[in-house]
Amino acid sequence: ALSTTIFAGGVQVFAEEEQPEATKEVRKATTDGQITFTPSNDDTIVDPGDEGPGVDIPAIVDPDGNNTGPLTIATVPTMNFGSQIISTTDKNYNMVAERQQKTGTTGEENKVPYVSLAQVQDTRGTNEGWELSVSLTEFQAPTDTLNNVLKGAKITLFDPTLLYSVDDADQAPAIHSSGLELIPNNDAVPIMTAAAKKGSGTSTTVWGDHDAIAKQVEDGVAVVENEAIQLFVPGSTAKDAVTYTSTLTWELELTPDNEPDEV
Numbered sequence: 001a002l003s004t005t006i007f008a009g010g011v012q013v014f015a016e017e018e019q020p021e022a023t024k025e026v027r028k029a030t031t032d033g034q035i036t037f038t039p040s041n042d043d044t045i046v047d048p049g050d051e052g053p054g055v056d057i058p059a060i061v062d063p064d065g066n067n068t069g070p071l072t073i074a075t076v077p078t079m080n081f082g083s084q085i086i087s088t089t090d091k092n093y094n095m096v097a098e099r100q101q102k103t104g105t106t107g108e109e110n111k112v113p114y115v116s117l118a119q120v121q122d123t124r125g126t127n128e129g130w131e132l133s134v135s136l137t138e139f140q141a142p143t144d145t146l147n148n149v150l151k152g153a154k155i156t157l158f159d160p161t162l163l164y165s166v167d168d169a170d171q172a173p174a175i176h177s178s179g180l181e182l183i184p185n186n187d188a189v190p191i192m193t194a195a196a197k198k199g200s201g202t203s204t205t206v207w208g209d210h211d212a213i214a215k216q217v218e219d220g221v222a223v224v225e226n227e228a229i230q231l232f233v234p235g236s237t238a239k240d241a242v243t244y245t246s247t248l249t250w251e252l253e254l255t256p257d258n259e260p261d262e263v
Helices: 210-218
Strands: 003-007 010-014 071-075 091-096 098-102 111-114 116-122 130-136 154-157 161-164 180-182 189-194 201-207 225-233 248-253
Touching (some): 116 189, 130 180
Antiparallel strands (some): 130 189, 154 225, 161 201
């Protein structure tokens, strides 16, 4: 029952006093959740995604089967510097932009000029580190050509960008600085280096500016170029009207600190 007292200012109501809630009794138990990861042999190439339209990037050709397992070179660039007029002055020739198949399409007409990539996949789960390096042979023509070596030629790599699949910048590998020169018949030079406890997942070095490449396409340029990769040829080098070819050898190995001791 409620009681009321009337004052000049209005009505005051007195309610029943609230009782404290009863203390709850709790019972607890714990169990485990578990997952085990093992090394992967998946050789699917990871499209950088933010480098323009989605494309299907083909895996590198590996006829000897040496590039297999959970630590692999997924893709590296093929460098074509086009057809050029013989010159007696020093020249830097931009690489012809590589073309990749747009995702979900077939046919040459659906290939688009694209940036160039070097990609390493490390799914060993051991965090041992690795190093990707490249070397270059002389640019040579058929042996019956009078000037069959393109003397003094060299390739230079500019403005690389690293894309890393792991959401931890501290684990990302290091990439080469801009202006890296590939000198024929010299020792291999590092492109990407992952010290111990770095480089797990997918690491991609990108050469080229997709927007600049797309602008050339929009402008209807006959030959779309990638300015981030250049071939230098001295004007003083004798050149015959033939095709000169070179071989780039890409090597992926453990970083020196993690190589096993020799027996």
